[in-house]
Amino acid sequence: MTRTKKLKKSTKQNIFTKKRKLNRSLVGDLVLFLMLLGFGFFSAFPLIMTVSNAFKPLDELFLFPPKLLPRNLTTENFRSLSELMSQSWIPFSRYFFNTIFNTVVGTIGHVILASMCAYPLAKHKFPGRKLFFTIVVYSLMFAPQVTSTPNYIIMARIGLIDTPWAIILPAIGSSLGLYLMKQFMEQVPDDLIESATIDGASEYRIFGQIVMPLVKPAWITLIILLFQRLWANTGGTFIYSEELKPVSYALSQIAQGSIERAGTIAAVSFVMMIVPVTMFILSQSQILETFQTSGMK
Amino acid sequence: MEQKDVAVKNPQVKPKDRTRWQQFLHDVKQSRHLYVLMIPYALLFLLFTVVPVFMSLGISFTYYNLLQKPTFIGFDNYLKLFLEDDVFIISLKNTLILAIVTGPVSYILAFVFAWLINELPKHLKSIMTLIFYAPSISGNAFLMWLIIFSGDAHGYLNGFLLKYGMIDSPIIWLKTEQYVLPVLIIVQLWLSLGVSFLAFIAGLKNVDKTLYEAGAIDGIQNRWQELWYITLPQMKPQLLFGAVMQITSSLAIAEISISLVGFPSVNYAGHTIVTHLMDFGTIQFDLGYASAIATVLFLIMVGANLLVRKGLRRIGD
Numbered sequence: 237m238t239r240t241k242k243l244k245k246s247t248k249q250n251i252f253t254k255k256r257k258l259n260r261s262l263v264g265d266l267v268l269f270l271m272l273l274g275f276g277f278f279s280a281f282p283l284i285m286t287v288s289n290a291f292k293p294l295d296e297l298f299l300f301p302p303k304l305l306p307r308n309l310t311t312e313n314f315r316s317l318s319e320l321m322s323q324s325w326i327p328f329s330r331y332f333f334n335t336i337f338n339t340v341v342g343t344i345g346h347v348i349l350a351s352m353c354a355y356p357l358a359k360h361k362f363p364g365r366k367l368f369f370t371i372v373v374y375s376l377m378f379a380p381q382v383t384s385t386p387n388y389i390i391m392a393r394i395g396l397i398d399t400p401w402a403i404i405l406p407a408i409g410s411s412l413g414l415y416l417m418k419q420f421m422e423q424v425p426d427d428l429i430e431s432a433t434i435d436g437a438s439e440y441r442i443f444g445q446i447v448m449p450l451v452k453p454a455w456i457t458l459i460i461l462l463f464q465r466l467w468a469n470t471g472g473t474f475i476y477s478e479e480l481k482p483v484s485y486a487l488s489q490i491a492q493g494s495i496e497r498a499g500t501i502a503a504v505s506f507v508m509m510i511v512p513v514t515m516f517i518l519s520q521s522q523i524l525e526t527f528q529t530s531g532m533k
Numbered sequence: 534m535e536q537k538d539v540a541v542k543n544p545q546v547k548p549k550d551r552t553r554w555q556q557f558l559h560d561v562k563q564s565r566h567l568y569v570l571m572i573p574y575a576l577l578f579l580l581f582t583v584v585p586v587f588m589s590l591g592i593s594f595t596y597y598n599l600l601q602k603p604t605f606i607g608f609d610n611y612l613k614l615f616l617e618d619d620v621f622i623i624s625l626k627n628t629l630i631l632a633i634v635t636g637p638v639s640y641i642l643a644f645v646f647a648w649l650i651n652e653l654p655k656h657l658k659s660i661m662t663l664i665f666y667a668p669s670i671s672g673n674a675f676l677m678w679l680i681i682f683s684g685d686a687h688g689y690l691n692g693f694l695l696k697y698g699m700i701d702s703p704i705i706w707l708k709t710e711q712y713v714l715p716v717l718i719i720v721q722l723w724l725s726l727g728v729s730f731l732a733f734i735a736g737l738k739n740v741d742k743t744l745y746e747a748g749a750i751d752g753i754q755n756r757w758q759e760l761w762y763i764t765l766p767q768m769k770p771q772l773l774f775g776a777v778m779q780i781t782s783s784l785a786i787a788e789i790s791i792s793l794v795g796f797p798s799v800n801y802a803g804h805t806i807v808t809h810l811m812d813f814g815t816i817q818f819d820l821g822y823a824s825a826i827a828t829v830l831f832l833i834m835v836g837a838n839l840l841v842r843k844g845l846r847r848i849g850d
Contacts, residue, residue, distance in 0.1 A: 275665075350574055362564035392599070505671070512670040
């Protein structure tokens with residue numbers, strides 16, 4: 237009797253009304269909420285400081301206790317950043333062009349090629365399928381640093397060192413995107429594919445016209461993940477010509493200055509973080525939808 | 534064409550006189566369009582991810598500097614690594630300490646936060662997700678920790694401790710051996726709520742709500758019992774995926790060490806296997822030795838993953 241009453245009550249949820257959700261106590265809710273708030277502050281504090289320092293004048297940067305919000309908003313830091321940019325002997329637009337080229341080509345390539353590869357793995361049985369997917373899962377278990385030395389040798393052999401392709405091609409072949417795409421595609425109903433096969437559609441058409449439009453959240457996720465990776469890539473040892481370096485490299489050079497440049501460093505960090513963070517905000521729901529199928533067996 | 538497809542899907546119609554090899558060739562031929570779709574990605578994946586693992590193993594038995602041909606030297610690199618290279622042993626120790634602390638802690642935090650966030654109203658939920666996830670995608674925003682841990686009185690932490698009289702003079706956090714690893718642990722934890730956190734949030738949405746009601750009828754009385762008996766077993770696939778992501782990144786800590794405590798750090802206090810690998814691979818160009826380090830790292834990463842996976846599979850069994 238009391239149980240059914242409880243169940244009915246649980247439909248309304250508000251932490252301050254007496255109608256509690258199933259198995260939730262007010263004390264527990266409050267304690268856990270405060271804990272979440274505390275850790276949330278720990279997580280947000282450095283980011284908030286980065287944003288606010290980027291807009292603080294020099295005399296406010298080293299105040300103690302640090303102010304979460306600037307008293308006199310200024311764009312001085314961004315002006316000194318653009319001054320430093322104009323002093324570099326490679327025009328800054330060149331760095332921007334490199335980043336845009338790497339990001340656009342790499343992201344489009346990854347979404348298309350990884351989806352093409354994910355479709356057979358998700359929806360067909362054929363010799364080699366299990367083996368290939370097992371290797372993909374294993375590849376998630378080690379970081380890319382493990383393969384950096386042989387990658388350098390391979391790229392040196394095929395002449396990719398010091399070309400944008402040294403950044404783009406490994407990114408296209410990265411495995412997290414393929415894994416997520418394949419898991420997501422498994423949800424596409426088999427009936428759709430079977431009926432298209434009976435109607436005489438080729439596998440290529442089924443992939444392009446039936447499967448791809450249905451997995452939009454997954455492409456958005458792949459785009460975001462690869463964008464983040466390419467946006468942050470500084471080219472490392474694979475690119476040494478200054479005119480081929482991406483913007484993250486140029487900005488990290490500026491950020492390497494001493495603590496006196498704290499304002500400029502904050503301005504650089506602000507520019508670097510605002511782009512991926514905005515993209516994530518805009519696509520959060522599609523990304524979460526994709527991750528619903530990310531589970532492993 | 535359609536006839537053949539039916540034959541493949543229906544084992545009863547399969548001609549019985551084919552040998553297994555003929556059947557295999559038949560299946561391969563049937564699937565040729567699928568292979569065509571897979572080839573472009575598969576080539577890149579094999580070339581830049583799979584082949585390098587084997588190459589690394591092979592090169593680790595040689596002396597190779599990219600200019601001269603590699604010369605075979607057997608297990609010399611490995612012997613030197615474990616018997617003579619004290620810095621490697623330090624880096625191994627640091628890597629394991631960092632991983633053993635940040636791996637499990639970040640994994641549990643990612644899950645707990647996801648679980649708590651899941652009960653918030655929709656908009657608050659999106660905001661909290663962003664707050665916890667943002668550090669991992671904010672590029673070099675972690676440089677803010679340089680100011681927090683700055684060694685003079687302007688550093689936020691020193692300022693705070695000085696003000697409340699907990700220390701008499703500022704502590705040079707980033708250049709004092711005993712503080713290097715704790716600082717790296719804090720920053721890594723801050724950065725570590727990445728894709729696994731998203732997977733957990735998404736996975737919690739998957740849990741069938743009626744199970745909670747059924748559980749309540751079966752005698753589950755509080756949120757902890759509900760978590761242990763219903764939520765965790767339902768989340769197993771995401772938990773396994775999240776573990777892989779978290780283990781791999783906790784063993785690969787390098788960038789924050791280089792940027793915050795320097796490369797090399799004071800007395801190698803922040804040196805990790807990956808920074809050691811970078812030292813030999815990209816500065817000293819002893820590629821054989823670097824490959825031996827990479828191979829050891831590969832074995833540690835895959836070994837840790839398989840071990841943890843075995844443990845996690847038992848949840849709810």
